[in-house]
Amino acid sequence: MTSLPENPPSLINEDARDTAVQRLREAYAEGHISHEEMDEGLDQVLTAKTQSELVSALASLPEEDAGTTSTIAAAGGQIKRRGTWRVPRMLKVESAFARVHLDLSHAVFEHPVVDIELQLGTGKAKITVPRDATVDVEGLHTGWKDTRYKPQRSSRPGGPRIRISGSMGFGRLKIRHARR
Known part of the structure; x- marks a missing residue:
């Protein structure tokens, strides 16, 4: 079998x-x-x-504005990205009170390493990463609640490496791998 x-x-x-x-x-x-x-x-x-x-x-294409950083910001409400979207090399997410949901499971990664910097006050944050992604949260400082992330037991080579840094005040970050 x-x-x-x-x-x-x-x-x-x-x-x-x-x-x-x-x-x-x-x-x-x-x-x-x-x-x-x-x-x-x-x-x-x-x-x-x-x-x-x-x-x-x-991989052989020139980087698309590699020196630029994309920023998503909102004072309150929701910040949401899902579906098929290009993930920039550096993504900053800034909010005082918003709930954040970044779904990277169907996103297009043109860079092997992506940095996501969170600057969040209060509110929950949820990031869904591809099954084969490797996630590093060592650069993230949480003020109130710990980050919820359970790394994959074994990840396949070739997936993107996602480094999450920044700070979260009174919210919790939940990271999960996509199911398919």
Whole structure:
């Protein structure tokens, strides 16, 4: 009897594939890659089945504004990102009273390492990461409640590394790996 691997690689959805195709087209239009490189990249993207295959298909592209940092800020209410979205190399999330939910399970990672800096006063924060992600929370300071995070027993190589830093006042951060 054949057993299934404990942590199968995370499969990509069509939105992630479409985002990768768009990224290749933009690189070609901006003159960063040749026609042959675009054809080769499109072939890799269109046949990719896992997130790590998609990341390696885009690895030769120049970084997209690598020096910039994206910031999501709100005084209160909710901060929510989910579905297919590009995760920047550095993401800052700032709020005094908002609830935060970042769902990275279907996000497109163009960088092998992503830094998320939280500057939160009160309110809960929940981050859902891909199954094959490695998470580092050593740079995060919590004031009131401990972070809830249970690392995967074994993670597959090729997933993104997510470093979470910053500070949380009176809220709790819950991090979980996506189920599929």
